[in-house]
Amino acid sequence: METLSHFPAERRMVRLRLAVITAEEGKCLTMENIMPLSQLQEGSRAVVDAVFLKSAMGRRARELGFFPGTEVQCLRRAPAGSPIVYSVLDTAIALRKTDAKQIQVRLWD
Amino acid sequence: MGLTFSSTGRNLRKTPILPQTGITIALMGNPNVGKSTLFNALTGKNQHTGNWPGKTVELATGCFSHKGQNYTLVDLPGTYSLVSKSPEEEVANDYLLCANPRLVAVVCDATCLRRNLALVLQVMQKHPRVIVCLNLMDEAKRDGIRVDISKLERLLGVPVVPMSAGTGQGMDEFLDRLAPTLKSDGHQHTLLSPHATFTGSKERKDQFLAQYFVREGEKIATQCLGGNTKRKTLSQRMDTIAMGKITGPICMLLLLFLTLWITIIGANYPSQMLQECFDRLGLLLQKALTSTPDFIRLPLLDGVYATMTRVIAVMLPPMAIFFPLFTLLEDWGYLPRVAFFTDHAFQCCGSCGKQALTMCMGLGCNAAGVMGCRIIDSPRERNIAVITNAMVPCNGRFPMLISLISAFFGSKGAYSALILMAFLLLGVVMTLLQSKLLSHTLLRGDESSFAMELPPFRRPQMRKLLYRSFVDRTLFVLGRAVMVAAPAGLILWVCTAIAPNGISLLTHISNFLEPMGRGLGVSGAVLAAFLLGTPANELVLPILLMALGVGDSALDLLGAGWTWQTALCAMVLCLFHWPCSTTILTAYRETKRLSITALTILVPTVTGVALCLLLRYFFALMA
Numbered sequence: 001m002e003t004l005s006h007f008p009a010e011r012r013m014v015r016l017r018l019a020v021i022t023a024e025e026g027k028c029l030t031m032e033n034i035m036p037l038s039q040l041q042e043g044s045r046a047v048v049d050a051v052f053l054k055s056a057m058g059r060r061a062r063e064l065g066f067f068p069g070t071e072v073q074c075l076r077r078a079p080a081g082s083p084i085v086y087s088v089l090d091t092a093i094a095l096r097k098t099d100a101k102q103i104q105v106r107l108w109d
Numbered sequence: 110m111g112l113t114f115s116s117t118g119r120n121l122r123k124t125p126i127l128p129q130t131g132i133t134i135a136l137m138g139n140p141n142v143g144k145s146t147l148f149n150a151l152t153g154k155n156q157h158t159g160n161w162p163g164k165t166v167e168l169a170t171g172c173f174s175h176k177g178q179n180y181t182l183v184d185l186p187g188t189y190s191l192v193s194k195s196p197e198e199e200v201a202n203d204y205l206l207c208a209n210p211r212l213v214a215v216v217c218d219a220t221c222l223r224r225n226l227a228l229v230l231q232v233m234q235k236h237p238r239v240i241v242c243l244n245l246m247d248e249a250k251r252d253g254i255r256v257d258i259s260k261l262e263r264l265l266g267v268p269v270v271p272m273s274a275g276t277g278q279g280m281d282e283f284l285d286r287l288a289p290t291l292k293s294d295g296h297q298h299t300l301l302s303p304h305a306t307f308t309g310s311k312e313r314k315d316q317f318l319a320q321y322f323v324r325e326g327e328k329i330a331t332q333c334l335g336g337n338t339k340r341k342t343l344s345q346r347m348d349t350i351a352m353g354k355i356t357g358p359i360c361m362l363l364l365l366f367l368t369l370w371i372t373i374i375g376a377n378y379p380s381q382m383l384q385e386c387f388d389r390l391g392l393l394l395q396k397a398l399t400s401t402p403d404f405i406r407l408p409l410l411d412g413v414y415a416t417m418t419r420v421i422a423v424m425l426p427p428m429a430i431f432f433p434l435f436t437l438l439e440d441w442g443y444l445p446r447v448a449f450f451t452d453h454a455f456q457c458c459g460s461c462g463k464q465a466l467t468m469c470m471g472l473g474c475n476a477a478g479v480m481g482c483r484i485i486d487s488p489r490e491r492n493i494a495v496i497t498n499a500m501v502p503c504n505g506r507f508p509m510l511i512s513l514i515s516a517f518f519g520s521k522g523a524y525s526a527l528i529l530m531a532f533l534l535l536g537v538v539m540t541l542l543q544s545k546l547l548s549h550t551l552l553r554g555d556e557s558s559f560a561m562e563l564p565p566f567r568r569p570q571m572r573k574l575l576y577r578s579f580v581d582r583t584l585f586v587l588g589r590a591v592m593v594a595a596p597a598g599l600i601l602w603v604c605t606a607i608a609p610n611g612i613s614l615l616t617h618i619s620n621f622l623e624p625m626g627r628g629l630g631v632s633g634a635v636l637a638a639f640l641l642g643t644p645a646n647e648l649v650l651p652i653l654l655m656a657l658g659v660g661d662s663a664l665d666l667l668g669a670g671w672t673w674q675t676a677l678c679a680m681v682l683c684l685f686h687w688p689c690s691t692t693i694l695t696a697y698r699e700t701k702r703l704s705i706t707a708l709t710i711l712v713p714t715v716t717g718v719a720l721c722l723l724l725r726y727f728f729a730l731m732a
Contacts, residue, residue, distance in 0.1 A: 051316075053558075054312075055312065056486075056558075057557075057558035057560070058316050058319075059192065059315055059316060059319040060189075060319075060558070060560050061560060062316060062319035062320040062323065063189040063190045063192070063227070063319050063320075063323060064189065064224075064560060064562075065224060065323055065327075067319075067320035067323065067324070069324070070327075075348075076348075076352055076353075076354075077354070078354075078449060078450060078452065078453060079354045079355075079357065079358060079450070080453035080454075081453070082452070082453050082456070083449060083452050083453070083462070083559060083561075085352070085449070085563060089221060089223045089224040089323075089327065090220065090221035090222075090223055090224060091221045091224055091562055091563075092348075092562065092563040092564075092565075093560060093561070093562055093563070094445075094448075094449050094452070094462075094559070094560070094561045094562075094563055095558075095559070095560055096452070096456065096558060096559050098558075099558045099559070099560070
């Protein structure tokens with residue numbers, strides 16, 4: 001990865017391939033600036049990359065604004081670590097950690 | 110939804126009838142954008158408002174007229190979209206399709222327009238005549254958000270009216286623009302139908318639709334928004350304390366303690382004063398009625414009057430203090446934060462944080478709490494919430510707990526508030542334990558997800574708050590209690606007065622239940638009181654006093670040979686026994702399943718019996 005990162009085009013290819021793999025597995029990656037939403041630090045911003053949540057929760061999450069391209073910010077975690085409050089489309093939404101794990105985000109740069 | 114006339118009252122069993130006079134206008138919008146506030150402002154009704162999403166779960170209708178034209182306004186439950194299949198969304202969707210209102214007014218929150226426009230676009234797809242109410246303009250202004258109204262109107266192609274329903278600003282413009290919008294043929298579709306452009310599996314299509322409108326709405330909103338939208342608002346600053354990792358739970362417990370403390374302190378003296386006043390009035394009545402025959406005077410005075418006044422004296426002061434305090438927290442927007450903090454605990458027990466909201470409502474009235482369980486999406490978790498709701502003391506049982514605590518465990522305000530809080534927390538712990546037990550045995554299933562909006566803190570409207578908490582809740586709930594107390598007092602009097610062989614009916618019942626009561630560390634009279642108090646738990650203490658044949662207040666129980674152990678067992682039983690008949694009926698109406706209704710009765714009762722047996726065993730060890 002270290003070597004590849006110097007070449008934007010190749011880097012994009014790798015990311016694309018990984019995106020395909022994750023989409024098939026329905027799981028989020030942790031690499032570079034890509035991570036599951038649940039790992040976003042309090043106060044940092046990110047852009048949603050992919051949503052792997054299924055059926056009803058998937059729909060609900062999308063309605064609330066969690067879909068590729070929207071900007072999210074992690075506001076705070078509950079003392080127990082779940083749920084976590086995110087700011088998305090100007091509203092504070094609390095999601096459980098298990099659900100946030102299934103949303104992949106890219107750090108805001 | 111909430112503790113209102115309609116959710117606690119006679120109307121509980123009625124389905125709303127939609128009056129068909131005038132032109133029908135449907136109010137739609139995302140949850141918690143002020144639909145009910147607008148509804149109240151227009152119709153002059155007092156539909157329950159509160160700062161938490163999902164509070165309106167039923168249709169409310171009201172009428173108003175403007176320039177000689179009558180309108181019927183229908184307040185629909187808040188929805189994020191029309192694509193999903195959650196219950197409130199189905200209600201809204203069905204209404205739109207079947208009732209076919211002439212006009213749909215979509216209420217938007219100006220402070221989060223980017224999210225709200227999605228619903229506007231979806232409604233525009235389904236309905237030709239739409240008007241957008243841009244509510245909460247005052248809040249947007251305060252937060253430094255500017256909205257270009259004319260541009261928004263042009264981009265959407267429908268009328269947009271800026272307003273602040275809370276203060277009444279913009280109402281006239283809204284009314285004036287109704288008639289032209291109704292006359293028009295309807296707006297032009299500016300959006301392509303997404304159904305036509307997308308091909309794929311049903312699941313993928315649903316997911317695509319859900320985000321399609323949000324994305325389009327956001328695009329439009331971004332073009333019309335100006336000003337500093339990134340500024341930190343007062344509410345966000347308050348959240349750093351109210352929702353901090355350490356300060357948050359402390360705040361929550363402190364607020365609970367304060368509420369109980371103020372209630373207890375404030376209720377003690379007025380209760381005694383009321384009782385004294387009623388006693389004096391009773392003496393006067395006795396003098397006035399001396400000429401009437403005994404068989405009329407005695408049941409009226411010793412039965413109806415005595416029971417009724419006891420219920421009022423015990424109930425009115427705590428309720429008149431507790432309800433405004435609770436409404437204050439509700440309007441301010443604190444309740445969703447409670448759900449946020451407790452969700453993890455509930456998740457571990459196979460339930461969700463929204464159950465905490467229904468429990469809060471149960472503090473007011475268990476029937477309302479059971480009805481409030483509709484806000485929980487998963488049927489399995491909703492059933493758990495319904496079954497365990499009665500383990501939170503409602504306002505009918507609160508006064509009994511308060512009187513017993515004051516009589517047996519010291520009457521110092523803060524001290525008794527702590528004990529009361531301990532009892533409440535015991536109720537919460539048992540609720541969690543039973544939820545866990547249920548979700549591992551009878552109500553097994555997958556844990557569902559939880560996504561909840563945390564609304565910003567809003568300044569409560571004091572005048573409306575006082576009116577609603579006092580007239581709508583306190584007086585109404587009191588009225589219901591008195592209505593039950595009057596006939597119950599008569600029956601009770603008959604039970605005590607009719608005494609063949611010198612033993613009254615009530616004593617018979619008490620004696621029959623005596624062995625069982627002894628086993629639970631109390632007496633047969635207590636069980637008889639709980640049994641006869643089933644129509645309304647407010648009656649339990651008066652019945653108990655009457656059955657034991659002692660004076661008017663819980664202090665007199667000391668004279669009946671009660672120790673603190675007896676009182677503790679009685680309090681545990683008070684907290685955990687079968688719910689009142691209204692709650693049982695509501696549970697059946699909500700779940701339509703006899704098994705769940707039976708569990709609503711069984712689970713708290715078994716809990717109470719088990720705890721009492723444990724306590725008795727413990728006392729025996731100590732002695």
